[in-house]
Amino acid sequence: xxxxxxxxxxxxxxxxxxxxxxxxxxxxxxxxxxxxxxxxxxxxxxxxxxxxxxxxxxxxxxxxxxxxxxxxxxxxxxxxxxxxxxxxxxxxxxxxxxxxxxxxxxxxxxxxxxxxxxxxxxxxxxxxxxxxxxxxxxxxxxxxxxxxxxxxxxxxxxxxxxxxxxxxxxxxxxxxxxxxxxxxxxxxxxxxxxxxxxxxxxxxxxxxxxxxxxxxxxxxxxxxxxxxxxxxxxxxxxxxxxxxxxxxxxxxxxxxxxxxxxxxxxxxxxxxxxxxxxxxxxxxxxxxxxxxxxxxxxxxxxxxxxxxxxxxxxxxxxxxxxxxxxxxxxxxxxxxxxxxxxxxxxxxxxxxxxxxxx
Numbered sequence: 003x004x005x006x007x008x009x010x011x012x013x014x015x016x017x018x019x020x021x022x023x024x025x026x027x028x029x030x031x032x033x034x035x036x037x038x039x040x041x042x043x044x045x046x047x048x049x050x051x052x053x054x055x056x057x058x059x060x061x062x063x064x065x066x067x068x069x070x071x072x073x074x075x076x077x078x079x080x081x082x083x084x085x086x087x088x089x090x091x092x093x094x095x096x097x098x099x100x101x102x103x104x105x106x107x108x109x110x111x112x113x114x115x116x117x118x119x120x121x122x123x124x125x126x127x128x129x130x131x132x133x134x135x136x137x138x139x140x141x142x143x144x145x146x147x148x149x150x151x152x153x154x155x156x157x158x159x160x161x162x163x164x165x166x167x168x169x170x171x172x173x174x175x176x177x178x179x180x181x182x183x184x185x186x187x188x189x190x191x192x193x194x195x196x197x198x199x200x201x202x203x204x205x206x207x208x209x210x211x212x213x214x215x216x217x218x219x220x221x222x223x224x225x226x227x228x229x230x231x232x233x234x235x236x237x238x239x240x241x242x243x244x245x246x247x248x249x250x251x252x253x254x255x256x257x258x259x260x261x262x263x264x265x266x267x268x269x270x271x272x273x274x275x276x277x278x279x280x281x282x283x284x285x286x287x288x289x290x291x292x293x294x295x296x297x298x299x300x301x302x303x304x305x306x307x308x309x310x311x312x313x314x315x316x317x318x319x320x321x322x323x324x325x326x327x328x329x330x331x332x333x334x335x336x337x338x339x340x341x342x343x344x345x346x347x348x349x350x351x352x353x354x355x356x357x358x359x360x
Contacts, residue, residue, distance in 0.1 A: 003141070003142055003144065003199055004199065004201070004210055005138050005141045005142050005197060005198075005199060005210060005211045006197070006198050006199070006200070006201050006204065006208040006209070006210060006211070007134070007195060007196075007197050007208055007209055007210070007211050007301075007305065007358065008071070008195065008196060008204045008206065008207070008208025008209065008305070009068045009069075009071035009072045009195055009196040009204055009205070009206075009208070010068065010071075010193070010194070010195040010302040010305055011064045011065075011067035011068045011071075011193070011194050011195070011302075012064070012191060012192070012193050012299050012302055012303075013060045013063050013064045013067075013191065013192040013193075014033075014049070014051075014189070014190070014191035014192070014289055014292070014299065015033035015049050015050060015051055015052065015189070015190070015191075015289075016031065016032075016033055016049075016288060016289065018063065018067075019067055020067075020302055020306065023303070024303065024306045024310075026288075027285075027288050027303065027314055028334065030315070030317060031288070032049070032175065032287060032288050032317055033049050033050075034047050034048065034049045034175050034176070034187045034189070034287070034288075034290050035047060035048065035049075035050075036173070037050065037162075044173060045173050046162060046166070046171040046172070046173060046187075046188070047171075047172055047173060047174055047175055047176070047187045047290075048157050048162065048187060048188050048189065048290060049157070049187060049188070049189030049190065049191075049289055049290035049292075050157050050189070050190055051190060056090070056092070057089075057090050057092065057107070057154055057155075057156050057192075058090065058107065058110060058111070060154065060192045061107075061111060061152060061154050061192050061194075062114065063192075064152070064154075064192040064193065064194040065111070065115065065150070065152060065194045067194070068150070068194040068195060068196060070205075071196075071204065071205045071206065072196055072203050072204060072205065073202070073203050073204075073205060074203060075148060075196070075203055076148075077115050077116050077117050077150075078116055078117070078118060079146075079147070079148070080117060080146070080148040080149065080150050081117075081119050081120070081121070081137075081140060081145075081146045081148070081149045081150070082108070082111060082112050082115075082117045082119070082120040082121070082149075082150050082152065083120070083121050083122075083123060083133045083136055083137055083149055083150070083151050083152070084104075084107070084108040084111060084120065084121070084122050084123065084133070084152050084153070084154075085122075085123045085124070085129040085130045085132070085133035085151070085152070085153035085154075085294050085295070085297065085298060086104055086107070086122070086123075086124060086129065086153065086154055086155055086293075086294040086295070087124055087126060087127070087129055087155055087293040087294035088104075088155055088156065088158075088160075088161060088293065088294070089102060089103065089104040089106070089107045089124075090102055090106070090107045090156070091156060091158050091160050091161065092156055092158050092160075094160060095158075095160075104122045104124055105122050107154075108120050108121075108122040111152060115150075117150070119146075121136070123136060124294065125216075125348070125352055125354075126348030126349040126350050126352045127257070127291070127293055127294070127296060127297075127346060127347065127348030127349065127352070128216060128297060128346040128347065128348045128352045128353065128354040129153065129293075129294040129297060129348075130153045130193070130294060130295055130296055130297020130298035130299065130300075130301065130346070131214065131216075131297035131298075131301070131344065131345075131346045131354040131355070131356050132216060132297070132354055133151050133153060133297070133298065134151060134197065134211065134214060134297065134298060134301060134356055135214035135215065135216065135354065135356055137149035137151050137197035138197060138211045138213070138214055138356075141197055141198065141199050144199070147198060147199050147200060148196060148197070148198045148199075148200070148203070149196070149197045149198070150194065150195075150196055151194065151195050151196070151197055151298060152192070152193070152194045152298075153192065153193045153194075153294055153295040153296075153297065153298035153299065154191070154192040154193075154294070154295050155190060155191070155292055155293040155294045155295045156190045157188045157189060157190040157290070161188060161293070162188060165186070165188060168224060169185075170185050170186055170261055171185050171186060171187075171188070172184045172185035172186060172187055172260065175187065175287060175317075175318055176259075176260035176286050176287055176290070176318055177260050177287070177318035177319060177320065178258035178259065178260045178265060178284035178286050178287060178316050178318060178319060178330075179258055179260075179265045179269070179284065179316065179319055179322060179323065179324050179328065179330045180260070180318060180319050180320055180321060180322070180323050181320075181321045181322065181323030182320070182321070182323065183260040183261070183262065183265065183323060184260070185260060185261055186259045186260055186261055186286065186290075186291045187260075187286065187287075187290040187291065188290050188291055188292075188293070189289045189290025189291060189292045190290075190292060190295075191289055191292040191295045191296075191299050192295060193295055193298040193299040193301075193302055194298075195298065195301075195302060196208075197211065207309075209305050209308055209309070209358050209359060209360055210358065210359045210360075211356065211357070211358060212243070212244030212245070212246060212341075212357040212358070212359050213240055213242075213243030213244035213356070213357055214240055214243070214354065214355060214356035214357065215236050215239030215240045215243060215354070215355060216236055216352065216353060216354040216355075217231075217232045217233070217234075217235035217236040217239065217353050217354075218232055218350070218351045218352055218353065219231045219232030219233075219351040219353065220232075220351050221351045222351065223349065223350060224349045224350075225263055226263055226264055226267040226347055226351070227267060227351065228263075228266075228267065228270070229267075229270055229274075230267045230268065230269075230270035230271030230272075230274060231271075232347070232351055232352070232353035233267065233268060233271035233345060233347055233353040233355070234270075234271040234274050234275060235353070236345070236353045236354050236355045237271065237275055237343065237345065237355045238275070239355075240343070240355040240356060240357050241357070243357075244357040244359075246341060246357060248275055248276055248277055248280075250340075250341055251277065251280055251341055251342075251343050251357075252280070252281075252337065252338070252339045252340055252341050252342065253280065253281050253282070253283075253304075253307065253313050253337070253339055253341075253342045253343070254272070254277065254280050254281070254282040254283075254342070254343045254344075254345065255282075255283060255285070255300055255301070255303070255304040255307065255342055255343070255344045255345070256268055256272075256282050256283065256284055256344075256345050257284065257296075257345055257346045257347050258283070258284020258285075258286055258316065259284075259286060259291055260284070260286060260287075260318070264347060265323075265324050266324050266325045266326075267347065268324075268328070268345070268347070269324035269325050269326035269327070269328050270325060270326055272326065272328050273326035273327070273328075277328075278326065278327050278328055278329065279329055280329060281313050281329050281331065281335060281337065282328050282329055282330055283313060283314055283315065283316045283330065283331070284316050284319075284330075285299075285300050285303055285314065285316075285317075287316060287317025287318040287319075288314075288317055296346065297344070297346050297354070300344065300346075301344050301356065301358070304342045304344050304358055305358065307339060307342060308339050308340075308342055308358060308359075308360045309360070311336060311337060311338050311339050312334055312335070312336055312337070312339075313331070313334065313335040313336075313337055313339070314334055315331055315332045315333045315334045315335070316330050316331065316332055317332070318332075319331070319332040320332065339360065340359060340360050341357065341358065341359050341360075342357075342358045343355060343356075343357055343358075344356050344357075344358065
């Protein structure tokens with residue numbers, strides 16, 4: 003059974019639709035700006051919405067945009083998978099611990115759209131990819147014909163101060179894979195899309211999900227394996243599931259957080275798989291690191307890359323600075339694309355990969 007992925011929508015500081023986000027990326031635009039944290043004097047560069055709204059309001063706009071791109075979808079028979087790392091964490095500022103629970107926000111979304119069955123996925127920074135893999139598996143095994151995948155995270159003071167304790171935040175715009183990279187920029191965004199066995203329910207032609215897998219390197223609570231073992235295994239499993247050889251991958255839409263350890267780890271994994279020459283990019287210089295939303299938001303840009311036969315340039319990149327050589331370009335590249343591999347890695351040794359085909 004073929005599994006289709008489409009009807010995508012992104013709400014981010016870059017735009018209020020997938021197309022608007024894509025257009026701004028084509029113009030090398032970023033909304034990453036310096037902000038003064040709640041504690042201390044050192045500024046951090048973040049990508050935040052210009053107007054602060056409840057996360058649920060952004061989620062509704064995203065889902066409505068997705069539903070406008072599908073035909074005859076019965077939401078009462080559709081599974082909702084919600085990806086997040088922190089949920090509506092801003093509710094903690096109101097001392098409302100119940101509202102801040104991850105499942106509470108998922109239940110609120112489901113109730114608003116009349117969806118009976120719903121699952122919350124929270125697996126560090128691979129949550130978005132994990133949600134897509136789960137959606138693929140449910141559709142592939144005919145458990146559900148349609149799965150609505152939603153991913154969202156907000157960049158609150160709670161989140162920023164937490165990352166400061168890891169000394170991982172950059173005070174300038176991030177530079178994935180670059181020799182002078184100095185850390186991540188956090189961001190906030192919402193993504194939504196439909197995964198379905200029914201190609202005709204999409205208003206515009208979707209792409210296919212050939213397979214996906216995850217692996218845990220069990221290395222450290224926050225630091226990645228220095229050998230890239232978890233990512234290496236996740237990609238191996240994904241290629242096997244998708245019946246695809248390394249030589250058939252046209253592009254890697256990678257994680258690229260711009261921390262020294264993460265980017266080196268990815269280069270090690272890609273090198274071990276002999277993927278050094280495959281054009282690779284990171285989108286963190288446009289969106290920042292949107293945590294639980296990153297996997298889905300960046301997969302939707304991968305969808306556009308496939309449709310438009312264009313590899314997005316890695317914003318902030320100037321000179322390669324990873325342990326192993328990988329093919330990074332700061333400029334957009336026109337190239338005929340048929341298969342794109344999306345990868346992600348996160349705290350707790352989490353790694354995931356998913357394979358898309360036009």
